Amino acid sequence: MSAAEVNVNQIDWSTWKPTEYANLCFVIRDGQILLIRKKRGLGAGKINGPGGRLEKGETALESAIRETQEELGVTPTDLEHIGELFFQFLDGYKLHVAVFAAGGCDGELRETDEATPIWTKIDQIPYHDMWEDDAYWLPLLLKRKKFCGYFVFDGEKLLSYTLNS
Numbered sequence: 296m297s298a299a300e301v302n303v304n305q306i307d308w309s310t311w312k313p314t315e316y317a318n319l320c321f322v323i324r325d326g327q328i329l330l331i332r333k334k335r336g337l338g339a340g341k342i343n344g345p346g347g348r349l350e351k352g353e354t355a356l357e358s359a360i361r362e363t364q365e366e367l368g369v370t371p372t373d374l375e376h377i378g379e380l381f382f383q384f385l386d387g388y389k390l391h392v393a394v395f396a397a398g399g400c401d402g403e404l405r406e407t408d409e410a411t412p413i414w415t416k417i418d419q420i421p422y423h424d425m426w427e428d429d430a431y432w433l434p435l436l437l438k439r440k441k442f443c444g445y446f447v448f449d450g451e452k453l454l455s456y457t458l459n460s
Contacts, residue, residue, distance in 0.1 A: 303447050303455040306383055313381070313391035319346035320359040320371050321436060322397040326417055328437070329400070331366060331410035332424075338451075342424040345410060346392070355393035363397075367412050368405040373398030378432060378442040385449045396436055427453035435460050 321344040322329035333339050336347075347362040349355060356374060363371045378394035404412050415421065417437060422430040428446045435442040435458075442460040446453060 301385070301447055301449070301454045303383075303445050303457050306445070306447070308381065308445060311381065311383070311389065313389045314387075315389075316349045316355070316391050316393075317347055318349065318355045318359040318362065318393045318395065319344040319380075320363045320374065320395045320397055321433075322363075322369075322371050322400045323417075323437065324399050327414050328417055328420065329367070329404075330413045330415050330420070332413060334409055334411065336409075338426060341426060342413065342421055343426065343429070344394075356395070359393070359395045363400070364402075366407055366410040367400075368407065369400040369402040371395070371397035371400050375439065377436050377439060378444065380428070380432065381443075381445045382428075383445075383447045385447070385454075394432070394436060394442075396439060426451070428456060431456065431458050 330342050331345050332342050345363040345366045346359060349358040360371060374395045374397045377396050380392040380394060382390040432442050432444050440460050442458060444458040447455040
């Protein structure tokens with residue numbers, strides 16, 4: 296993808312095919328949201344929600360549950376599919392992410408080699424330590440408002456986006 300194609304509106308999203316499918320799962324309860332600081336992989340060092348790539352034969356929901364269990368040792372409960380995110384990176388990588396909100400979780404929260412858990416008050420979400428796009432769609436997730444977002448990134452820099460809710 297060339298620099299001339301950095302505008303999200305120049306991409307034909309109807310024929311766009313992702314390189315990989317992934318998910319994010321945000322546990323929200325008692326005025327707080329469960330976030331993680333990623334230790335490795337795409338976005339290492341950033342704060343995000345638990346999640347990851349789908350394994351062969353897995354649905355987005357199954358993957359969201361598995362990834363949260365693997366990264367934090369807890370099982371999310373009362374999951375609701377809230378949004379879809381489509382990411383085009385200038386290096387050619389394309390990612391489709393299903394976003395879930397969970398009303399709670401069962402089990403013992405723990406740090407793993409993948410992530411450090413962080414319970415954060417809803418009004419204190421550290422957007423400055425997150426991917427740039429999170430500030431646009433995460434408020435919709437918190438309101439349980441369905442959304443679909445399209446984003447173009449150059450590395451970790453957001454170049455262009457459109458968000459429908």
